[in-house]
Amino acid sequence: MGKTEIHFPGLDQLFEVYADLERQVAELKRGAGIECLRRCTFCCATSKFVEASIFEMLPLSLHFWEEGRGQETLEKLEGIHPDAPCILLNPNVPDELSGGCSYYRFRPLVCRLFGFSATVDTNGKPSIALCAPLKELDSGVSERVNKKIRKDLSFPLMTDFSRKVAMIHPPLGEEKYPINIALWEALELVRQKIHFSKTGRRKT
Ligand code: SF4
Known part of the structure; x- marks a missing residue:
């Protein structure tokens, strides 16, 4: 399949939101002195806590079909249990990397937010959502980071980014599924688009 044959509206906007989030995460990491463990x-x-929308999984799905791996990945996901680990995870992480995502640049929003974003309570007080391994290594880390973000360190707000991404394409972006299910749905949607583009029938 050619690279530009199939389009979905909003994907450029999605990557603009991701770029903005990346800048904010980098600033938070620098200011708070936190980083993923090697x-x-x-x-x-x-994985059962990793949820994504179909819209967020479209870039990777398009990539898989472009690479000629769409059908094989659909089959791999067929009937997968919703709680199964993300199929994109490579457990044998090379030494130079901090994580095992095989398709890091296509990862969905939650994978970009987790560990380096905050929630705000009804009184407007932010709290950082750090991962368990960082907290186990340093029991005071949450308190230290919270002090900084409650003072003047900027941070990405989880709900803000979730809303921004969902609003780019509400029909595909609002509902979240376990990540493997969202990927299956997105691959299937792209498959149908390819099919209809080949047979010349319109699909809305
Ligand atoms: S998409 Fe990548 S970062 Fe997200 S859960 Fe799967 S392996 Fe991890």
């Missing part, structure tokens, strides 16, 4: 796969391995 070769850690904890977040990805607890």
Whole structure:
């Protein structure tokens, strides 16, 4: 399949939101002095908490079909249990990497937010959502980071980014599924688009 044959509206906007998030995460990491542990796969391995929308999985799905791996990946996901670990996780992480995502640049929003974003309570007080391994290594880390973000360190707000991404394409972006299911749905949607583009029938 050619690279530009199939389009979905909003994907450029999605990557603009991701770029903005990346800048904010980098600033938070620098200011708070926090970073992922080397070769850690904890977040990805607890897959039942990793949820994504079909829209967020479209870039990777398009990539798989472009690479000629769409059908094979659909088959791999067929009937997969919703709690199964993310199929994109490579448990044998190379030494130079901090995580095991095989398709890091296509990862969905939650994988970009987790560990380096905050929630705000009804009184407007932010709290950082750090991962368990960082907290186990340093029991005072949450308190220290919270002090900084409650003072003047900027941070990405989880709900803000979730809303921004969902609003780019509400029909495909609002509902979240376990990541493997979202990927299956997105691959299937791209498959149908390819099919209809070949047969010349319109699909809305
Ligand atoms: S998409 Fe990548 S970062 Fe997200 S859970 Fe899967 S392996 Fe981990």
